[in-house]
Amino acid sequence: MRERVAKGWSAGLAALLAPVTLWLGAFFLIPLLFIVAFSFGTSEVYGGITLGFNPGNYLKVFDPLYLKIIVRSLGIAALTTLICFLLGYPLAYFIVFKGRRWRNALVLLVMVPFWTSLLIRAYAWVVILGGNGIANKTLQFLGITDGPVNLIFTPEAVLMGMTYSYLPFMVLPLYAALEKFDVRLKEAGKDLGASRWQTFLRVTFPLSLPGVIAGSILVFIPSAGEFVIPDLLGGSQTVMTGNLIQNQFLQSRDWAFGSALSVLLAVLLLGAIMFYIRRVGTDKLEGV
């Protein structure tokens, strides 16, 4: 394998890779290095930074207040990921195995929300869940509640909004993984005397694990850094790591601490993902 790749190195391939290398270098790697450099700098009172080696920014993170926020954010992200999995797996399974000729249309429907901005969709939820919104009107019409109940600006609304926003990131990799699945394996399981449930647990699900892993990572990472939804649907009553970082760069003008938090969040996420992949097994990822 390796040799074939090595032999394939040609001027043509290098030329094709040059733009993307430049792009990632200029717009990803260099900014990232800036953030790392900033995180060891000293913030000036009115924004801006003096570069140097000041580990104090990282020590500041050990303030119990900030630790609490980081832990809670990771918890909310994990919960969002779990809910997305519980909702997304049956959906992907259904689309692949029961969707038939509607399959492509159904996948398209999963992607439709991406056609509008996340902010607009979040605002739609503000309207839907509001005191005079459709949700409350429906509950009253069905006689379940007497008057408007507080649906929006609650922790549940935040979780719901995050699940809604990131569900497609779970469904699409699951769909990709399940779609490649050879149905004859299921038949073989049945022939060998396994029940439907056994076949699922011992054949189908393990083979779809690459999709589960990819989907979980794609949901977990943006959830952990989320800062718009807690503000919009939570009434700014929950501070997540993303909000905290945003605040350091704007209101607090403490770019060094904001950078340190960003670096730390990246490292934490990387660690969590590596741990996760190791637990579930790297070999499973080959199918992705």
Next chain:
Amino acid sequence: MKRISRGRFLRALGAAGVAGSTLSVLACQPNTSAQGGGGGGGGPEEKVLNFYNWADYVAESTVPDFAKQTGIKVTQDFYSSNEDLLAKLQAGGTGYDVIVPSDYMVEIMIKSDVLQKLDMAQIPNAKNVGKEYEGLSYDPNNEYSLPYQWGTTGILYNKKEIGQLPESWDPLWDTEFEGKMSMLNDTRETFGAALYKMGLSVNTTDTAELQKAAEELKKQKPLLRGYFDSTEARPLVQNGDLLLGHIFSGDAFLALSENSDLDYVVPKPAATRWTDNMCIPNGAEHPQNAHKLIDYILGAQAGATLSNYTYYNTPNAAALPKIDGALKNLPGYVLPDKVFGRLQVIADPGEATREYERLFTEVKSS
């Protein structure tokens, strides 16, 4: 501090821009001062102007009328917080000619050396500005800024449901209204309410006083529906979701003019009086045109047209007689001297900014 329809929208979009600005700070900082002097002299300028303002904060006719009168084509761009504006300017060379920072931000910008002094000889209408703008703490010699709009921060509430409220901050801590109240998602204003309530200064940098204010806000938090931008709170009070909302006056007046069940109160013993100001940043490429726009807006008619559109108050004494009668009759629009006299101006707390922010984070996380 006019703020914003669609505040969060723009803020969130702007946040993406911050990363970019951060980067360019290092690259561009040295150039800022070099660009600063450019164009300040006498030569005729191209008939264009870049106006950087809060969203929805200029009357529909202001820019076209100005263009008709002067032949200057105005390009408008919008920001959603003073902090976004500062970050943009600190990134250097943004090409804006007129900006509209709030009081405390003018002070920060003067200290950060991103503003140029105004040439009052080019702004004859500056004489229209009310006396109450002389020597304010944020621009003590009136060199860098001229006021654009002003307002107060108070309580919008549903008078029909809960009756007349006293002129006090206490109702926002009243358990009777649990789940039916909101505070501004604005550190200084929300701490301000707690500090005013305790009879303290909105500009305190005393750690013990700030701690006490934070304790008050922690007590209040379980009673709140949330911390909202002023423009978000307005419809919630208007449609009955909330009974009381901590709010900026312009949003309150808009609500009052649409729903007569509501009332607006500027509480005792003190409340915030804020001012948004017209300034010219260093590096502005069309400073002469910028002075012309500022002069135009300080004209009697243009000033009245502006405030009749925004529902905020005009700092323009010559424009006052031309303000809509209906607007003037709203409670709290025209303030008696004794009410005006007890208002406080938010100043830059310098290093204490971070203490304020940390404590507000603590309150929200409690």
